[in-house]
Amino acid sequence: MATESGVPKPPYHDRCGKLSTTRSRHWATVLLVFTVLSVALSGCGAPATGYDLAAEGAARATPAALRPLSLPRDEGPHDNLTEWWYYTGHLESNGRRYGFEYVIFQSVREGYPTGYVSHFAVTDETRGNFTYDQRTFVGPQPGRGFDLRLGDWTMRGAEGTDNLSASMQDYAISLTLTATKPPVLHDGDGVVSFGPAGDSYYYSRTRMTVIGEITDHGKKLPATGQAWMDHQWGDFISVAGGGWDWFSAQLEDGSDVTISIVRNRENRTVLAYGTYVEPDGTAVHLSSDEFVVTSTAQWKSPHTDATYPARWNVRLPKRNLDLNLTPVVADQELDTRTSTGVAYWEGAVEVVGDQSGRQMRGRGYVELTGYNADAPPSR
16 A cells, blocks of 8 residues: 555555564675566566566667766666665764665666665664664655655755665664765766676765764664765676675765775676775775775674675875774674675774874775675675
8 A cells, every 4th residue: 555645654665575684785886686676576476587687788788878977967766777876874972873874776677667675774883783674665766856765764865965764673864964075976987887797877975974863772862973975877787796895984184085896706806996085075086006905804794604804904005095994893794685685794894094104094884795605696
């Protein structure tokens, strides 16, 4: 049953029911969002086989030309195979500290209704625990532009002022985010090519102030903080079926750094690049020879038996920048195989290092995929 606005009433997480996991993850380049649609349609009894994903991907991944990315025009959904809006951030309230991840994926396939999956996670640094949930939805969105809804989980906004709302067992957020820097177009023009797998548009708002409210075990608390937003879309489907490591860091001097490393099935790096954002908002593309990322520890998941890197050293030699990233909680793994077909680690990290001998601190997020052999490589 739906309301007059078209937003389903509880149970509203999808038309077939809720997919939920709770217990006490970006950039991405290999998301096969078709898994989202297959899971949703299969659960409703509709056929999820017989669709030639490779054929549509090949047909749509070779356009004559890509139009330039333009904002605010491109903030809302597109008619492309794959798209997501991804937020990570850090909140403080009355001496308590939290990290949050909130993402909505969109999947468009010819002849099928549009599919959506959303993940919401909170890292409670004070309690030392990690909680997450996941939802799916099949069908059109009721809003226009950047106005996405999966029941009472919402993302909406325009031109650098966004509103986020999501809830799950023990935690909920209601936040307003305001960008303090211009949007960053990755790889210079916002177009990232995956070669035969297709092309994508990719931009970020690397520093957004946050005000609002977090609900912690039934208690509503005022919250402030800082967030990062990624928006990526295009007619791409898969890059060699491996995995990737994605890093973001917001440093106390006002600069921001993001790095992406993509691996194939043989664990060889097939794509590596990043972006450095000056305190004044100037974005500088980083080629693969301008940074070095080294894992310094490992963590084995008691939930999936996957073994992930657990601490990292990130160096930008030309900028004399040396950073160490440490998870604030070891277990920040999301087992979302019921919605996206993958388990992945995405969590808040503390950043400590130096630049030209000057101590540097900050906070960040890290996403790790492709480390669980039991899960099909799909995001």
